[in-house]
Amino acid sequence: MTIKVIVFDLDGTLYEDTHHFEYFAKKLSTRLNNADGFMNQYYEAVEEKHTLKVGTVYDRENDRILIQKEGRVLEAFQWDGTPLLPVEEYYPNAITFDFKTMQSIGDLWGVPIAIGRHFGLSSVEINEAFLETRRYMMSDEFVMSPVRGLANTLEELAKTKKLVLMTNSPQVDSERIVEKLGLKGLFTYAIFEAKKPVKTEERLRTIASHFGVETEEMMSVGDNWINEINPARKLGCSTIFIDVHQIGDARSADMVVHQVSELVTSLQLI
Incomplete structure (x- = not known):
């Protein structure tokens, strides 16, 4: 057709262009007492040395990292990478993405957001940092390469x-x-x-x-x-x-x- x-x-x-993601992460870190700890985990995730990475899911309610397919959880981990077994006991039903409980890490925006939530940032604080980042992206300071x-x-x-x-x-x-x-x-x-x-x-x-x-x-x-x-x-x-x-x-x-x-x-x- x-x-x-x-x-x-x-x-x-x-x-x-991807340099705005680090800017966003740093804006989030300024709202934390443990800014260095946040940034260390951010860099680990970006370099795929952390359990959290693009393609995973962050379970906000339980502070867990999931691997899923079509909503069915295949693997589940505590934040430190410890596997949760058997996974069916923890997630017997399919999960859905609703902006409240399950966050899909589908791109690099999701990485600092999930880490920020793990460190205790509120939705308001995360949104403030996001809007600061978008204002930066609008400015002449943010040079883009078409x-x-x-x-x-x-x-x-x-x-x-x-x-x-x-x-x-x-x-x-x-x-x-x-x-x-x-x-x-x-x-x-x-x-x-x-x-x-x-x-x-x-x-x-x-x-x-x-x-x-x-x-x-x-x-x-x-x-x-x-x-x-x-x-x-x-x-x-x-x-x-x-x-x-x-x-x-x-x-x-x-x-x-x-x-x-x-x-x-x-x-x-x-």
């Missing part, structure tokens, strides 16, 4: 397809980042603070209704499998997964790439 609408995530999908060929490729696609931006980030800073990337004016529809993955399917249906298309005529592009790929596949959308952290395989989406620069080539094939 011909693709008529392409839905793009923003962070980690339309740019490859992905070569992406703007031209999107311009060509926009001639025959509707391009949509759907992000969990706020509108003002997201629009500024889009402008910095040279992509202003290419998206005919946008959803900010989308509350993915909880509302991903609902948002995709809204987009389909807005453009008068079937979900099978849409494509979802993103770097967070739980947020952007899995819900879209359930609705029959085509998918491109930017698997930077190599947590999936060739079956994870219709097309799997490992960096945004590879995405450009995939988009040119549509």
Whole structure:
């Protein structure tokens, strides 16, 4: 079926810059007495030397780290990495992601957030640090490197397809980042603070209704499998997964790439 609408995530999908994650982590650490301990665990997680890493799940209520597939917990660990066995006794039922109890670590935003919660930061404190980081990203101090060929490729696609931006980030800073990337004016529809993955399917249906298309005529592009790929596949959308952290395989989406620069080539094939 011909693709008529392409839905793009923003962070980690339309740019490859990552230095803002450390900035965010440091902003969180300033709200703690044990800032050094927080940052040490952050660096361990980023370097995949910690049990918590991209692709895992943080059980906020029990301060545990989980490995799951389609909601079924396969492995569970205490924060220090001690396995919880047998796992079926701890998690007999499928888990769901609701922003309250289970946090999917689908990208590098999730790593400092989970560590912050482990160290006792409140949702208010985490959100304050997040907004400070987004303001930094809007500023001239945050220098971005647009992905070569992406703007031209999107311009060509926009001639025959509707391009949509759907992000969990706020509108003002997201629009500024889009402008910095040279992509202003290419998206005919946008959803900010989308509350993915909880509302991903609902948002995709809204987009389909807005453009008068079937979900099978849409494509979802993103770097967070739980947020952007899995819900879209359930609705029959085509998918491109930017698997930077190599947590999936060739079956994870219709097309799997490992960096945004590879995405450009995939988009040119549509």
